[in-house]
Amino acid sequence: MLISIMALILMGLGAMCGGTFWGGAGAFLGALGALALWAVLLAATFLQGEQLVLLCSGGQKIEKEDCPRLYNVVEEMTIAAGLPKLPDIYVIEDAIPNAFAAGRNPKSAIVAVTTELLARLDRDELQGVIAHEVAHIKNLDVRFMTIASVMVGSIVMLSQTYVRLMFIGGKKRTCSKAGVHPAFMIAGIICALLAPIAARLLYFACSRKREFLADASAARFTRYPVGLASALEKISGRVLSSEKLNQALLPMYIVNPLQSMSAVGMFSTHPSTDERIKILRTMGGRAGLMDYENAFRKVKGKKSRCLGQRTLTSGESRGIQAREANDNPAESLGTLERFQEVTDLIGRMANLLMMQCSCGVKIKVPEEFDQDAIECPRCGTVNTLPRAKEKAQEEAPAPNLQQGVEQATVAGAAVAEAAFQTLRFERQGKGWESFRCSCDRVIQIAPSFRGEFIKCPRCKREVEVAEKVEEEVVTEEN
Amino acid sequence: MDPVLLILLALGGAVALSVISFIVLYNGLVTLKNQAKNAWAQIDVQLKRRHDLIPNLVNTVKGYAEHEQTTLENVIKARGQAAGAQGTNDQIQAEQNLSGALGRLMLVVEQYPDLQANENFMSLQEELTSTENKLGFARQLYNDQVLFYKNKLETFPANMVAAFFQFQPEPYFELENQQERQAPEVAF
Amino acid sequence: MCPHCQKAMVIFELEGIEVDHCLHCRGTWLDSGELDHLIELAEVNPGCFTDALHQAKKGSKKEICCPRCNRNLHSVHIHDDLELDECPRGHGIWFDQGEIRRLVESFKEGEEGAVASFMANLLKSELASETS
Numbered sequence: 017m018l019i020s021i022m023a024l025i026l027m028g029l030g031a032m033c034g035g036t037f038w039g040g041a042g043a044f045l046g047a048l049g050a051l052a053l054w055a056v057l058l059a060a061t062f063l064q065g066e067q068l069v070l071l072c073s074g075g076q077k078i079e080k081e082d083c084p085r086l087y088n089v090v091e092e093m094t095i096a097a098g099l100p101k102l103p104d105i106y107v108i109e110d111a112i113p114n115a116f117a118a119g120r121n122p123k124s125a126i127v128a129v130t131t132e133l134l135a136r137l138d139r140d141e142l143q144g145v146i147a148h149e150v151a152h153i154k155n156l157d158v159r160f161m162t163i164a165s166v167m168v169g170s171i172v173m174l175s176q177t178y179v180r181l182m183f184i185g186g187k188k189r190t191c192s193k194a195g196v197h198p199a200f201m202i203a204g205i206i207c208a209l210l211a212p213i214a215a216r217l218l219y220f221a222c223s224r225k226r227e228f229l230a231d232a233s234a235a236r237f238t239r240y241p242v243g244l245a246s247a248l249e250k251i252s253g254r255v256l257s258s259e260k261l262n263q264a265l266l267p268m269y270i271v272n273p274l275q276s277m278s279a280v281g282m283f284s285t286h287p288s289t290d291e292r293i294k295i296l297r298t299m300g301g302r303a304g305l306m307d308y309e310n311a312f313r314k315v316k317g318k319k320s321r322c323l324g325q326r327t328l329t330s331g332e333s334r335g336i337q338a339r340e341a342n343d344n345p346a347e348s349l350g351t352l353e354r355f356q357e358v359t360d361l362i363g364r365m366a367n368l369l370m371m372q373c374s375c376g377v378k379i380k381v382p383e384e385f386d387q388d389a390i391e392c393p394r395c396g397t398v399n400t401l402p403r404a405k406e407k408a409q410e411e412a413p414a415p416n417l418q419q420g421v422e423q424a425t426v427a428g429a430a431v432a433e434a435a436f437q438t439l440r441f442e443r444q445g446k447g448w449e450s451f452r453c454s455c456d457r458v459i460q461i462a463p464s465f466r467g468e469f470i471k472c473p474r475c476k477r478e479v480e481v482a483e484k485v486e487e488e489v490v491t492e493e494n
Numbered sequence: 495m496d497p498v499l500l501i502l503l504a505l506g507g508a509v510a511l512s513v514i515s516f517i518v519l520y521n522g523l524v525t526l527k528n529q530a531k532n533a534w535a536q537i538d539v540q541l542k543r544r545h546d547l548i549p550n551l552v553n554t555v556k557g558y559a560e561h562e563q564t565t566l567e568n569v570i571k572a573r574g575q576a577a578g579a580q581g582t583n584d585q586i587q588a589e590q591n592l593s594g595a596l597g598r599l600m601l602v603v604e605q606y607p608d609l610q611a612n613e614n615f616m617s618l619q620e621e622l623t624s625t626e627n628k629l630g631f632a633r634q635l636y637n638d639q640v641l642f643y644k645n646k647l648e649t650f651p652a653n654m655v656a657a658f659f660q661f662q663p664e665p666y667f668e669l670e671n672q673q674e675r676q677a678p679e680v681a682f
Numbered sequence: 683m684c685p686h687c688q689k690a691m692v693i694f695e696l697e698g699i700e701v702d703h704c705l706h707c708r709g710t711w712l713d714s715g716e717l718d719h720l721i722e723l724a725e726v727n728p729g730c731f732t733d734a735l736h737q738a739k740k741g742s743k744k745e746i747c748c749p750r751c752n753r754n755l756h757s758v759h760i761h762d763d764l765e766l767d768e769c770p771r772g773h774g775i776w777f778d779q780g781e782i783r784r785l786v787e788s789f790k791e792g793e794e795g796a797v798a799s800f801m802a803n804l805l806k807s808e809l810a811s812e813t814s
Contacts, residue, residue, distance in 0.1 A: 084620050084624075088628075095536055095628050096634060237631070359695065363693070378695035380695065381692055381693075382692070385690040385692060386689065386690070393694060393703060
């Protein structure tokens with residue numbers, strides 16, 4: 017296949033290097049050396065550890081409560097693909113709709129999507145995109161592409177060293193030995209210059225093939241190629257939700273959404289989106305790998321093929337019927353609901369405190385906000401922050417605490433919304449202390465803790481931590 | 495070399511080769527069978543999940559749609575039957591009935607905008623939709639696995655091993671009635 | 683962060699539109715996407731409104747910075763009498779206290795009126811207290 021041609025190029029290059037400097041036997045050694053170089057580089061890349069953390073530094077891992085729709089869709093696709101484990105799901109706050117998968121093996125894979133993608137795509141489309149990413153995981157594409165890219169890297173390295181050596185040391189050598197014919201030297205240099213280009217082209221061809229395979233698998237997993245097709249249309253920015261509007265407001269965008277799509281790095285190794293959409297659309301109510309292959313031939317001409325014979329025969333033989341379009345309004349969230357879902361998700365990711373005014377206006381308060389009350393700009397109601405209510409509570413006599421450690425009492429009798437009920441813990445001394453939050457999570461307080469509130473890592477509730485009050489202990493003893 | 499020894503060697507080689515290939519084929523079949531079983535387990539998980547969701551759903555709907563007692567009762571009855579079904583074929587049949595009953599419930603429910611706006615109901619609906627989808631995908635995976643397994647059983651040379659150890663093909667999880675097949679998918 | 687007071691702003695979600703509002707100086711920040719969304723919700727042809735923005739005279743660099751990208755905001759003059767501050771990279775628009783009310787007033791007529799009244803509705807109580 018393509019990768020073996022790449023390996024041949026690598027070995028040929030190595031042989032050429034060896035041959036020029038040490039003659040016949042050197043060619044064989046050079047080829048082996050080139051392979052060894054590749055192996056060493058590959059080992060280094062794998063040992064470098066998962067770069068996922070780096071990749072997702074802008075993203076946050078989400079749980080089911082954060083975005084049930086996304087979580088469920090990923091779960092569905094995991095089942096459809098028969099992956100051994102649900103991949104971790106990350107959301108990245110970004111104005112460009114995009115998604116990617118990472119992870120070298122299906123057991124520790126991740127799927128990441130941007131908030132914009134969530135806001136734009138409906139369930140079927142999201143399913144298509146996730147299916148595509150899950151297919152990458154299932155087909156071990158990340159591992160494969162790492163191997164291929166390291167090979168490209170070693171070819172580039174080798175050819176550069178060769179050319180340098182020829183220019184620097186070559187002159188002396190040719191003068192002194194005169195054993196190597198100058199024409200051979202020039203041919204060698206040309207070959208060395210061409211090899212990296214050829215390798216890159218092969219790499220891109222590999223990558224594109226994998227994309228087609230992932231598309232085909234996505235169609236097969238979802239049984240609904242139209243979903244992915246329309247998602248691609250939306251992502252590529254051709255069919256924006258309100259075309260006129262976006263055209264008119266283009267200067268208002270952070271980055272031009274039409275331009276940005278061509279700049280998304282990931283897509284440069286992708287086949288043209290037009291083509292992918294066309295193929296998916298010509299599948300015409302069928303969803304098997306075989307059907308994808310047929311559609312591919314229809315679009316690209318009779319002779320071309322995209323999926324290997326092996327992939328095709330290991331799958332179904334007859335092709336698969338696609339499912340019907342899903343036109344139930346109850347299932348698909350409206351644009352507004354989707355938008356809201358995403359803004360809530362972003363808020364939760366940014367650790368904002370959510371409140372609701374009695375007139376229905378949602379108020380999101382950042383942690384560093386320094387006032388106690390917020391006047392609603394719509395109805396004029398003054399909304400007190402829960403932590404301010406806490407302060408008011410503090411002034412009132414606090415309930416007595418027993419000597420035990422697990423003393424977390426609900427101090428929210430006056431607090432209207434149950435969701436914002438706050439817990440209170442009174443410190444017994446200055447050392448390490450722990451107590452149980454109402455969500456059953458044990459929270460530890462370090463001796464160095466000086467703050468007034470501590471956030472429960474599980475339920476995100478703020479728990480007030482009060483200093484020990486001397487007089488109360490006295491009254492308790494009486 | 496002694497010709498007798500040569501023949502013996504060749505025979506021994508052939509026997510060893512056939513034994514090895516026999517083992518490989520047998521293991522391959524067992525793996526495929528287990529994969530199908532695993533896929534079935536996934537279907538089971540989703541069916542259980544659906545059974546767990548239904549009482550919640552019925553309670554939520556009850557508060558809004560009092561006139562739909564019969565539909566609700568049908569759902570509960572179908573759930574009871576599905577939960578108590580024995581054997582694969584019975585189970586498939588009972589789950590199909592449950593899907594049908596649920597589908598009818600969801601159609602009825604569309605007439606109650608208050609209920610549709612209820613947050614509890616909305617999240618239940620998302621869960622049910624997703625469970626239904628997962629069920630569909632698990633079924634899809636199971637059927638694929640069963641097909642691979644069946645193909646293997648019927649083709650040479652695995653069919654010899656299969657006949658010797660009496661491997662049986664697993665039944666497909668198929669919904670016979672086209673309309674019933676559509677009903678839950680449209681409704682959720 | 684409020685460009686003026688450097689304090690945290692509160693986000694209000696009004697009709698699905700997120701408005702960043704500083705409770706110290708009563709200024710308002712509208713992200714470009716939100717403005718987009720607002721016009722969409724008001725169901726008008728965005729043309730006239732954006733035309734006004736385009737034709738507006740670009741003013742000088744201001745001292746205050748965009749809360750998103752920290753670049754200096756530029757002033758824009760709409761309908762001669764109204765000066766808004768816009769992010770040079772298009773992250774959004776900053777309204778000082780009272781500027782929303784004046785924007786609403788200057789866009790009262792024609793199709794923009796729908797947008798203006800929609801906006802007026804968003805911050806009803808606060809605008810009322812400003813005028814009184």
